Amino acid sequence: MENSISIADDEKIIQDLLPGKFNTTGKVWVGILTAISLVGVYAYYRQLRYGLIVTNMRDYVSWGIYISNFVFFVAISLVGSLITAVFRLAGVKWGTPLTRIAEMIAVAAIIFASIIIIVDMGSPERFYNLFIHPRIQSPIMWDVIVITTYFFISILLLYYPLLPDIKILLRFKEKSGPALYKFYSFLGSFWKGSHKQYLLSKKAINVLCITIIPVAFTIHTVTSWLFATTYRPGWDSTNFGAYFIAGAFLVGAGGVVVAMYIFRKCNSLEKYITLDHFDKMGRVLVLLALLYLYFNVNEFLTPFFKMKESEAGYLKDLLSGSFAPMFWFAVLTGIILPIIVLLFKKGRRPLPMFIVGIMVVVGAWFKRYLIVTPTLLHPFLPMHDVPKAYHYYFPSWEEWAISMGSLAGAMLIITLLSRIFPIIPIQETLTEHHHETAAQNI
Amino acid sequence: MDQKIGVKYIFKLNEMEPENNSRRGFLLTGLAVAGLVAGCTQKKDPFEAGAEEQAMASGKTVKLLSVDGEVIEVDEAFLKPVPHMPPVSNTEARVGIPGKKFVMVIDLSRCKNLKICQAACDHAHELSPGQNWIKVRPMQDAEHTAPYWQPTLCMHCDEPPCVKVCPVDATFKRQDGIVLIDHDRCIGCRFCMAACPYSTRVFNWGEPEISTEIASEPYTPESPFPQKKGTVGKCDFCADMTRRGELPHCVTACPNNVYLFGDMNEDSVSNGSETFRFSDLIRDRGGYRLMEDLGTKPSVYYLPPVNRNFPFESGLENDKLQNS
Numbered sequence: 086m087e088n089s090i091s092i093a094d095d096e097k098i099i100q101d102l103l104p105g106k107f108n109t110t111g112k113v114w115v116g117i118l119t120a121i122s123l124v125g126v127y128a129y130y131r132q133l134r135y136g137l138i139v140t141n142m143r144d145y146v147s148w149g150i151y152i153s154n155f156v157f158f159v160a161i162s163l164v165g166s167l168i169t170a171v172f173r174l175a176g177v178k179w180g181t182p183l184t185r186i187a188e189m190i191a192v193a194a195i196i197f198a199s200i201i202i203i204v205d206m207g208s209p210e211r212f213y214n215l216f217i218h219p220r221i222q223s224p225i226m227w228d229v230i231v232i233t234t235y236f237f238i239s240i241l242l243l244y245y246p247l248l249p250d251i252k253i254l255l256r257f258k259e260k261s262g263p264a265l266y267k268f269y270s271f272l273g274s275f276w277k278g279s280h281k282q283y284l285l286s287k288k289a290i291n292v293l294c295i296t297i298i299p300v301a302f303t304i305h306t307v308t309s310w311l312f313a314t315t316y317r318p319g320w321d322s323t324n325f326g327a328y329f330i331a332g333a334f335l336v337g338a339g340g341v342v343v344a345m346y347i348f349r350k351c352n353s354l355e356k357y358i359t360l361d362h363f364d365k366m367g368r369v370l371v372l373l374a375l376l377y378l379y380f381n382v383n384e385f386l387t388p389f390f391k392m393k394e395s396e397a398g399y400l401k402d403l404l405s406g407s408f409a410p411m412f413w414f415a416v417l418t419g420i421i422l423p424i425i426v427l428l429f430k431k432g433r434r435p436l437p438m439f440i441v442g443i444m445v446v447v448g449a450w451f452k453r454y455l456i457v458t459p460t461l462l463h464p465f466l467p468m469h470d471v472p473k474a475y476h477y478y479f480p481s482w483e484e485w486a487i488s489m490g491s492l493a494g495a496m497l498i499i500t501l502l503s504r505i506f507p508i509i510p511i512q513e514t515l516t517e518h519h520h521e522t523a524a525q526n527i
Numbered sequence: 528m529d530q531k532i533g534v535k536y537i538f539k540l541n542e543m544e545p546e547n548n549s550r551r552g553f554l555l556t557g558l559a560v561a562g563l564v565a566g567c568t569q570k571k572d573p574f575e576a577g578a579e580e581q582a583m584a585s586g587k588t589v590k591l592l593s594v595d596g597e598v599i600e601v602d603e604a605f606l607k608p609v610p611h612m613p614p615v616s617n618t619e620a621r622v623g624i625p626g627k628k629f630v631m632v633i634d635l636s637r638c639k640n641l642k643i644c645q646a647a648c649d650h651a652h653e654l655s656p657g658q659n660w661i662k663v664r665p666m667q668d669a670e671h672t673a674p675y676w677q678p679t680l681c682m683h684c685d686e687p688p689c690v691k692v693c694p695v696d697a698t699f700k701r702q703d704g705i706v707l708i709d710h711d712r713c714i715g716c717r718f719c720m721a722a723c724p725y726s727t728r729v730f731n732w733g734e735p736e737i738s739t740e741i742a743s744e745p746y747t748p749e750s751p752f753p754q755k756k757g758t759v760g761k762c763d764f765c766a767d768m769t770r771r772g773e774l775p776h777c778v779t780a781c782p783n784n785v786y787l788f789g790d791m792n793e794d795s796v797s798n799g800s801e802t803f804r805f806s807d808l809i810r811d812r813g814g815y816r817l818m819e820d821l822g823t824k825p826s827v828y829y830l831p832p833v834n835r836n837f838p839f840e841s842g843l844e845n846d847k848l849q850n851s
Binding site for chain 2: 143207312316317465468470471475
C-alpha cells in the first residue's frame with residue numbers, strides 16, 4: 086500500500102519535471118534571442134571585414150565593452166561552482182533543485198566568455214598562435230588555461246548528474262520524439278544505474294566539486310590579474326582578485342535567482358522551487374552583497390583617502406565626474422538596494438527577489454564596464470596629439486550588437502538546455518522525496 | 528625613407544681582372560643580382576656579356592661608384608633595377624645587433640613643438656592618419672612650475688611591461704635594447720597597450736593606408752611596413768637605420784637638435800651635428816627617465832628644460848593646428 090503511493094508519487098514527480106515542448110511564449114522567446122544573436126553575427130562579420138575600426142575603441146580605450154562583457158561572463162559563470170560544488174560539499178540539501186540551473190548558466194557563460202575574447206582580438210585568424218607560440222608568463226595564457234579547464238569541468242559537472250535523469254528520459258520515447266530519443270541514447274544509454282556505476286558517479290562528482298572550486302577561484306582571479314598586473318591607476322590593486330571573486334559570486338547568485346523565477350513561472354515548478362528556496366537564496370544573496378560591498382569599500386576608500394596624483398583624476402571622474410552617474414547607479418542598484426530589500430522577509434518573496442536579481446545582474450554589467458573604461462581614459466601621461474575621438478568612448482552599434490548578441494546567445498543556450506534536459510534533477514528529487522517519506526513514516 | 532623608395536642598382540664590370548672573379552661570383556650568387564651591365568674599360572662593346580638584354584644606349588649617363596671604389600659613368604639604358612635586397616631574417620631581427628645598447632637623450636630645453644620629428648616619423652613608417660609614434664605633450668610638473676614640451680616615443684625599456692604580458696611573443700626585446708613587434712605574429716589582443724604606462728603603442732584599427740609600392744615590401748620586424756590590420760604598432764628606434772649605422776628619422780629631422788641617439792656601450796650620443804659623451808651629458812645636465820618608480824628602466828633619457836632656447840608659447844600655434 087505504502088509502496089504503491091510512493092510509486093504514484095514518483096510518477097507524478099517525473100511527469101512534472103520532464104522537459105516539455107515550448108509553448109508560444111517559449112517559441113517567441115527563442116525567436117527573439119535568435120534574432121538578436123544573428124544581428125550580433127552580422128556585426129561580427131562587418132568587424133572581420135573592416136577590422137576593429139567599426140568599434141569605437143581607439144588607442145586609449147583599447148579595451149571596451151567586449152572586455153567588460155568577457156569579465157561579466159566569467160563572473161556569472163562562477164555560480165556553477167557556488168551552487169553545485171559549495172552547496173554539495175557543504176551538504177546543503179535545499180540547493181538540489183537549483184544545481185542544474187546553476188550549471189547550465191555556468192556552461193553557457195563560459196562558452197560565451199571564450200567567444201567574446203576571440204571577438205575582441207584584432208587578428209582572430211591567428212588564434213592558433215596562442216598554442217604554437219605560447220608564453221607562459223603572460224596572464225592571457227593563464228586565462229586560456231583556466232578557462233579551458235573550467236569549461237571542461239563545468240561540462241562534466243552538468244553531464245554526470247544528468248546520467249540517471251537520462252535513463253528516466255529514455256523511458257518516455259513518445260514524449261521526447263525520435264530525434265531527442267536518439268540524442269539521449271547517445272549521451273547516456275550506457276548508464277544502467279547499477280550500484281557500481283552509482284558509486285563511481287558519486288565519486289566522480291565529488292572529485293569534480295572539489296576541483297572546480299579552486300579552478301573557479303583561479304579563473305576569476307586570473308581575469309582580475311589581466312588588469313592588476315598592469316601599471317594603470319585604478320587597476321594597480323592588490324585587492325582585485327578578492328574583489329572580483331566577491332562580485333562574481335554576487336552576480337552569479339543573482340543570475341540564478343532570475344533563472345529560478347522564470348523557470349518556475351514558465352514550467353509551473355512551484356512545488357519544487359518553493360518560497361523557502363527563494364527565502365534561502367535571498368539570504369545567500371544578501372550575504373554575498375555585503376561581502377561585495379566590503380571589498381568595494383576596500384577598493385575605493387584607500388586610494389580615495391590618499392588621492393595620489395596618478396589615481397586622483399581617475400577617482401574624481403569615477404566618483405563625481407563623467408562616470409559618476411553610472412558608478413552610483415551600479416553601486417546602488419547592484420549592491421546597496423539589494424541589501425536593503427533582501428534584509429526584510431517580504432523582500433525575499435519570489436517577485437521582489439526576481440526584481441532584485443535583475444538589478445544585481447544589470448548593476449554588475451555596468452560595474453564591469455566601470456572597471457575597464459575609466460582607467461583607460463586616465464593614462465599616466467596626458468592624452469595629447471591624438472584625434473579628438475580618442476578622448477571619449479561610447480560603443481558603436483556593432484559593439485552593442487555583438488555584446489547583446491553574446492548575452493542573447495548565452496540565454497539561448499540556457500533555454501535550449503532547459504528544453505532538452507530536466508531543469509530540476511529528477512533522480513535526486515526522487516531520492517530526497519523517498520528519504521522524506523521514510524523519515525515521516527518512522 | 529630612401530631605403531624604400533630608392534631603387535638600388537648594382538653593377539658589375541664585364542671585363543674584370545682575374546682576381547676580381549671571386550667578387551663577381553659573390554655578387555651574382557650571394558646577392559642574387561638580377562640585372563647586370565656596366566663597364567668603363569676601354570673595350571669597344573663593354574656590354575656584350577650583359578646577356579639577356581640588348582639595350583640601346585640612350586646617351587644619358589650616370590655616375591656611379593664601382594665595386595672597386597672607382598667612379599664610373601654608365602649609360603642609363605643599361606641600368607636595371609635589382610629587386611629589393613632580402614631583409615634580415617625574422618630570427619636576426621629578433622636577436623638584434625651584437626654589442627650594442629641603443630639609447631636616446633631628449634633635450635627638453637630645445638623643444639619648440641614643431642612636430643617635424645613626428646612628421647618625419649609618420650612619413651618614414653607610412654603611418655595612417657591619426658597614428659603617431661611620437662607624441663609631443665605639453666607638460667607641467669606642478670601648479671606653479673613652468674610648462675614645457677615633452678616629446679614621447681617608445682621608451683624601449685629594459686624591463687618592458689609590454690613584453691611581459693604578450694601571450695605569443697609578438698613583442699620582444701632584443702639584445703641591443705630595442706623593443707620590437709612582429710606584425711606577422713601579433714594576435715591583436717592589445718594587452719601590451721593596456722600594460723604600457725607610457726601610452727606609446729598604437730593599433731591598426733582598420734586597413735592601413737599604404738601605397739602599393741610599400742605593400743609589396745618584404746616584411747621584417749626591423750622595418751615594420753607594410754603595417755597590417757588588427758595588429759599593434761610602435762616606435763622602433765628605426766631599427767633598420769641603426770643596423771646601417773644611421774640615426775633614426777626623428778633625430779635627423781629635428782631642426783633644433785632635440786634628439787640625441789647613440790650606443791651606451793660606446794658612451795656617445797649624437798644628433799648628427801654634435802656628439803656628446805652620454806654619461807657626462809646625463810650627469811652634468813641632470814638627465815632623468817620618465818616614471819622611474821615603475822621599474823621599467825627606459826632607454827630614453829630626458830634633459831630637464833632649463834636654459835631654454837624657446838619660450839613655451841612658441842609652439843602653441845602648432846598645437847592648435849593639429850587639434851583643429
